[in-house]
Structures are given as structure tokens and as C-alpha cells.
Amino acid sequence: MFRRCGSTMQQGEVETLIPNTAAAPSGQRQARGAYLAQAANCMGCHTDRGGRPYAGGRRLSTPFGTFVSPNITPDKATGIGHWNEEDFWKALHAGKSRDGRPLYPAFPYTEYTKITREDSDAIFAHLKALVPVAQNNPPGKIDFPYNFQPLLSLWRAVYFKPGVYQPESSKSREWNRGAYLVQGLGHCNACHAERNPLGATTGEDALGGGQIMGSNWYAPSLTARMEAGSADWPIEEIAQLLTTGTSLRATTSGPMADVVRHGLQYLTREDARAMAVYLKSLPESAPRAQAGSPPLTEQVRQWFRQGAKIYEKHCQDCHGTSGQGAPGIYPPLAGNRGVTMTPPINAIRSVLNGGYPPSTTGNPRPYGMPPFAQVLRDDEVALVLSYIRNAWGNGASLVTKAQVDRSREGMH
Ligand code: HEC
Ligand code: HEC
Ligand code: HEC
Known part of the structure; x- marks a missing residue:
């Protein structure tokens, strides 16, 4: 499905599947560009933390x-005024x-390459209409040998194939x-896929699914039932999670909360639903080898008794005596894939840093959730997580x- 070949559709059909705004008057085109730029985040x-929108300067490690x-x-001098x-x-x-x-x-032009020319022009119209900000940003620090341009060209030759998305004629327009x-x-896919050593x-x-480069977050598989696959979710619930950041069964946190906060919450109902229809249809991947519950020696x-004590003292008020949470307020921990996922790094991160789901309409x-980095020692965090990963019907490996x-x- 991710192959771009095999489509026998003509250009005209392509345009009816992906709404085309080329003919729209410029104000409308700008508005559409603003919408698309938001969806693309x-x-x-x-934008730097606390900086002027679109003026750059954000460091990405x-x-x-x-x-x-x-x-x-x-x-004109420091931005794309001459483009x-x-x-x-x-x-x-x-x-x-x-x-x-x-x-x-x-x-991520490796994904943006799928954007149509019409949408690209609309995004450009939006950027051109912004207030120009004169801001020179410091250069990045790319390590040897990656700062060597011929290597980048080689990388591109191997891993990058430019190409606009080609609709699949056997699928619905919504899909x-x-x-x-x-x-x-x-x-x-920029976050939700494994990267090889060359990134x-x-x-x-x-x-x-894959760990996000340079961070301690794991972006779960969107095709695996044990992670964030949605094959057995109702379409409305998937769309609700994407646009509000929470649903009965899941809460977005960390980088995904940002994706929802800055981008997905602004999707139209139709676009959110279309995304959900597509995500739900993804073929399920074979279950990964899961390190299951430990034998109950x-x-x-x-350890579980010790973990339960920590839970009662620090967590139970919000997450409930049987990990049921409080609907719409505190996420359940029982039956929550964010808790039992195989790399436990997100759950560890949540307990150490605390966090907020995104604020959305x-x-x-x-x-x-308050951070526990200063409240609990590492062995206590390990104990309480090992416990919640195996309580109330959950089953997963111990956290060390x-x-x-x-x-x-x-x-950081
Ligand atoms: C994940 C972070 C990220 C996202 C999301 C992102 N960009 Fe960028 N963008 C960068 C970085 C980093 C560079 C610089 C790459 C380099 O210098 O080789 C860049 C470069 C660019 C450039 C080239 C500027 C120049 O002076 O050559 C343009 C234009 C651009 N981005 C536009 C966009 C648009 C439009 C979007 C949304 C559709 C977008 N970017 C989304 C990180 C991002
Ligand atoms: C900047 C990186 C990043 C991008 C881009 C990104 N995600 Fe995520 N996503 C994550 C991380 C990290 C998590 C795990 C944290 C969490 O569960 O919220 C996640 C979790 C999820 C979940 C599971 C939420 C839950 O709690 O069960 C879904 C569904 C999801 N992403 C869908 C998407 C879709 C659809 C897109 C594209 C529109 C997307 N993501 C783009 C990083 C990203
Ligand atoms: C004051 C209420 C509160 C307390 C106390 C609290 N939590 Fe939370 N917890 C939350 C909220 C709210 C979220 C959602 C945060 C987010 O989306 O970033 C959350 C999220 C989580 C998650 C991530 C769930 C997911 O869907 O990915 C885990 C794991 C977790 N809590 C475990 C714990 C543990 C263990 C303790 C005790 C050490 C604890 N919590 C104490 C409110 C609380």
C-alpha cells in the first residue's frame, strides 16, 4: 500500500480524489494553506520556544x-522573502x-514529498502572507561525517524517492x-517507524513503531494491536483521540500531545474521519515477540506488594483503586496499552516527568499528572511500574x- 507504483489513474482522477484548490481565489487559497500548514505542523x-512563529531557531537534537x-x-534577508x-x-x-x-x-520532506503541487502552492501563499520577521538563526552543529555534503547526496540517492501521493483506485475517496x-x-511515519543507523x-x-531519534520516547506501532493499532476501534473513537488528545481508552502524551495540540485538533471533521478510516484499515502487523509477565515467584x-504500596500512596487517588481512572479526567491504567507496551520507556517517562494531555477545543x-522524578527513587519507580503493568488483568515484563x-x- 505504500508503494507508489501500480496506479493506472489519470491526472484528472487524481484531482477529484484530493480536493484541488488551484482555482480558488487568493484569500481562499491562503486560508486553505494556513489549514494545511497547521495539519503538517x-x-x-x-518556531523556537518562546520565539516568533515561523522565524525558526528551534534546536532539534x-x-x-x-x-x-x-x-x-x-x-527578504533572513527568511524566504525572495522565494x-x-x-x-x-x-x-x-x-x-x-x-x-x-x-x-x-x-521531513521524505513524507512531505507526497503533498500535491496545489497544496504546496497554498502553503506557500500562507507563508508569504505572514508578517516578515528579521531573525538570523545560528547554524546547527552537524557531527562528522554527516556534515559532509556528498554523504547527504548519497543518502538521498539511496533512501529518498520524490513522488506525490498516488491514490489507489480500488479504495474510496475518503480512504x-x-x-x-x-x-x-x-x-x-517520521516518528512512528523504526530508523536504521543512518536515520x-x-x-x-x-x-x-520506533523510538524517536534523540529522545526517550517510543512512537508505538499504528499497525499492531498490542501498541496503537486501531483495527478494532470504532472510527469515531479514533477521530476523537486524534482531535481531542483523549478517548476512553487512551490519552496522548509527550510529543504526540504536541502533534495534537499544534496540528490534529484543527482538522475538519471530514479530514479527521478520513484519517481514522485509513488508520483503521491498515493491515495488522504480526505481533512482535513480547516479553510477557514474569513467573510469579x-x-x-x-516486588508487586511493594509496588502496590507505592501505588496506594501516590497514584490511587487519581488512577483509582483498581486502575480504572476517572472517565474524561484521569486515564485508566487497567487495559491501557500505554502502560503495558513492550518498550516501557513512555510509561517511565510519564511517571518521572508527569505531563498534560493537550488542551484542545x-x-x-x-x-x-505531577512529576515523580523528585518524589520517588529509581527503584521505587521500577517497582510501581512493574506492579501496574501486572495488576488488574494487565500483563507485561518487569521494569528494572x-x-x-x-x-x-x-x-532534558
Ligand atoms: C520535524 C521538524 C520540521 C517540520 C515538521 C518542518 N520543518 Fe521545515 N525544516 C526543518 C529543518 C531542520 C530544516 C533545515 C534543513 C537543512 O538545513 O538541511 C527545514 C527546512 C525547511 C525549508 C528550507 C529553508 C531554506 O532556507 O532552505 C523550508 C522551505 C521549510 N523547511 C518549510 C517547511 C514547511 C512548509 C513545513 C510544513 C509543511 C515544514 N518545513 C515542517 C524542520 C522541520
Ligand atoms: C513528533 C513525533 C510524532 C508524530 C509526527 C506523530 N506521532 Fe503519534 N505518537 C508519538 C509518540 C511519542 C507517541 C506515544 C505517546 C502517546 O501514547 O501519546 C504517539 C502515540 C500515538 C498514538 C497512540 C496514542 C495512545 O495513547 O494510545 C496514535 C493513535 C498516534 N500516535 C497517531 C499518530 C498519527 C495518526 C500521526 C500523524 C498524523 C502521528 N501519530 C504523528 C509521536 C508522534
Ligand atoms: C494528580 C493525578 C495523578 C496522579 C497522582 C498520578 N497520575 Fe498518572 N496520570 C494522570 C494524568 C492526568 C495522566 C495523563 C497525562 C498525559 O497525558 O501526559 C496520567 C498518565 C499516566 C500514565 C501514562 C498513561 C498513558 O496513557 O500513556 C502512567 C503510566 C501513569 N499516569 C502512572 C502513574 C503512576 C504510577 C502514578 C503514581 C506514582 C501516577 N500516575 C500518579 C494523573 C495522575
């Missing part, structure tokens, strides 16, 4: 060095800067719209003190 990366996002406001539609298309579609320099895939949004604008997603295991029972004042240690080291 361009602002998230191109990866195993290859630190990238600094450029200024994409229409300032035209063609230059912009080359950046989004082909990953090349105006002067022909190949861009690093820290800019194709969803696929277009998930694969292109939403760049879900490339190979495309074979699309949306199959006397030692393990004792559908859930304007979310309740938060060493795993909690490692997570603390990666905290």
Missing part, C-alpha cells in the same frame, strides 16, 4: 548532531534549498484522503531500575 519545528530550523517568514512557488515546491517535494543545496531529512493526510501532510525509515515497516510477589482543561536510570539520563 510546520510551525512546531519552525538527533544522533547526527543538532539541527536549527530556518526562518520561513517572508523576510517563488517553484523554489518552495523544490524544498517540499525534492528536499532542496533555493540555491540547490540538498536539505537534511530532519526536515485516499486519509492516506494522503497520514503519509504526507501528517508525516506520521532512514526503510519503508518496509511503515507506521510499525515469591520474589516477584514481594474538545478537552479544553485537561487534568495533569537500570531502565529508569537510563531514562533519567536522557531527560
